[in-house]
Amino acid sequence: MKLIRLFAGLAAAGVLASSALAADQLVAIRAGKLVDVVKGEVLRDQTIVVSGERIAAVGPSGSVQVPAGARTIDLSGATVLPGLIDMHTHLTGDPNLHGYKSLGVSDIRSALYGARSAKVTLEAGFTSVRNVGASGFGDVALRDAIDDGELPGPRMRVSGYAIGIMGGHCDNNLLPNDFHYVERGVADGPWEARTKVREMAKYGADVIKICASGGVLSKGDEPGAQQYTLEEMKAIVDEAHKLGRRVAAHAHGASSIRDAILAGVDSVEHASLIDDEGIRLAREKGTWLVMDIYNDDFILQEGAKAGMLPESLAKEKALGQLQRDNFRKAFRGGAKMAFGTDAGVYPHGDNARQFFYMVKYGMTPMQAIQAATINAADLLGWKDRVGSISAGKYADIIAVSGDPTADPAELTRVRFVMKGGAVYKADPVSAPR
Template identity: 75%
Template sequence: MKKALPPKLRSTFQLAASTLLLAAGLGAASQLASAAEQEALTTVIKAGRLVDVEASKVLSDQLILIQGDRILSVGPAATVKIPAGAKVIDLSAATVLPGLIDAHTHLTGNPHAHGYASLGTSNVRAALYGVRAARDTLNAGFTTVRNVGADGFGDVALRDAINDGDTPGPRMLVSAYALGIKGGHCDNNLLPPEYNDTGRGVADGPWEARAKVREMVKYGADLIKICATGGVLSKGDAAGAQQYTLEEMQAIVAEAHKLGRKVAAHAHGTSGINDAIRAGVDSVEHASLIDAEGIKMAREKGTWLVMDIYNDDYILGEGEKAGFLPESLAKEKEIGQLQRDNFRKAFQGGAHMAFGTDAGVYPHGDNARQFFYMVKYGMTPMQAIQAATISAADLLGLKKDIGSIKTGKYADIIAVFDDPLADVTKLTQVSFVMKGGQVIKPARAD
């Protein structure tokens, strides 16, 4: 039988317990009040010019009301009332746009260590390099990216670190390892036979490929990346040669779609592009040697084309210094201009086009340099901007959340103190960046 505490001691314990409960209650109340205050806090952006990518027009003197990470409302300054206590960001001298989207990046890739120089980089080091690349990309105005290929699940780790608030970076959809055939573009062909090295994304045959899709999804992939043809930067293959068969690609697409994942197909060569489209991939990356049949199928099936027509400049201009293989430089000389010419044909042929640059081949943060070439090869500045906003959001399956400045969407907003519709290269000089309602780069007029 337990003895009762003496009255004096019992009173002391009761007082201490009451004090602790009161402190806990006050702490909880304080946290609730802080959360409520945060939710109630409204930010207002005064936009001198606002690019409405959905309506293909520019609106003047607009107010954007933001609460938390979402846009509360958008409308003319004359009709929208600024709430009392709201934080006001004055961009009345700027052009305001939705945060940009790059649908083809490699944030863990070091653009200064290609070819054999890349062998000295561990997966952990690549992921840590990605921290800097993510910051540079976000500061350049790209608030969302699709990362299509990274070893060691480094892009999965980077995405999670950004989502957890450990490091700044764009919103990321990631593929982890790219899938391909043994000895193909997505294998590691730089080491001699005695190393018996095979890339983790290698999968030969339909059922092995299905299993590899399941593995990528198990470890965090948001989408599946495959190599339908050879590549420019790989050793020992022809960029235009088909690698995965139609049967293998059909198996991958069926498995990925069953698991709720889209499929992006690296494809330079004509037959590989066409079979990837027939297999039902969601996007064809590069599409360098696409022909009239491929353009027609892409248009009819709604397959997106993501054509990286800037980095030819970097590869041929900085290639030797960056460690590109001599055969890679030769391959780029063969297909670089053809890709740009086919970009024009694909656009004129009515194909669905989304902005993607292959960042990591060139330095991260230079993504917006591609806009110049998109306009040079057929698009208007508005169409190029739409490719990097509402169209890319559609490809990513995120159209309801990003891609335009509309009520209910994430407050992903950028600004430039010039008119990018008069000179699209001004998008390389982004002066203000907001992601999810948080100011990443405060406004400044250079």
């Protein structure tokens, strides 16, 4: 079986790079199977014509006209999908440096780590991400370097600092009072919170991240405890929307989820303890839920070695299974759901491990893929650019050897990655024969 014939020699030589196929050429991709996430179907024997960064045409191979001189990428032995999207990442976060270990990491070092994380994430098949929280505006710098072609990585929407209350989940409570340290995203009261939104927007944030409740990996608070008030969250959402930014709310507890939705946030992150009222409100208001139901495994198995505090491990033990059960409940209750993993808590590049749990807790494999493609693109504000293999959209295309609609584990073994018409990964070695 021939797979990615054009790049076999380069891959074997270990020199495949984004320049192997520049994004200014005509390309015809032969797809043995193609996951149509809009229709929710797997199509056979399809051809995708790529012109520069964009998809020019897609359809049955017998009916799509391939322009003269177009290069051919043979994926006839593979399943082709749109590039995946993770709506909750921390690319500048090192999963091995949690808790007190994190105190020795500078903002500059975090940004440099982000360069590696971006490459690993892209090669794992995630061609777009939303980064919700980074110190020193490292995610802004990373986004801009990727956009300028200086580094390989996914398309990024970024938040800069997450905004939260003094002493809350978005503050740093590891240092003693002698240091008088307050995280730069701290803002108390409606007008101070509005000012903080303006600051994040000034320095490059595309999206505003707030902490409506306590968290698991923070010191001295409880995930279920509400932190921002409804009044404060309304002020943040009003200011952010006025400035054209969407708002993502970290919220574990039922009351914080409820008030975040009532305040008008665009998405609720984690939503671990969501109740029937929260599910109803999310459905009625059209609020997206982004529930990270894989990383419980990493936290409980590897968290102590990574420096996570004993209190954090205890909080995760109490919360992890409840979150997974509530994922099933929220999905069955009709809430809109987008794929997000909290990458950076666990090692970057392992994002696709979450698909298994999304299927285990209620979704079909196709629905899980849609959560990471068309649903995520909608929440990202880029549904006209990414999320499906459709004419006019960016040529963000991945391929796996098997059928991910039968076995979602296939998505952890991405063989081919194209972003914007440029090939970043082509691995024919392990293709089926």
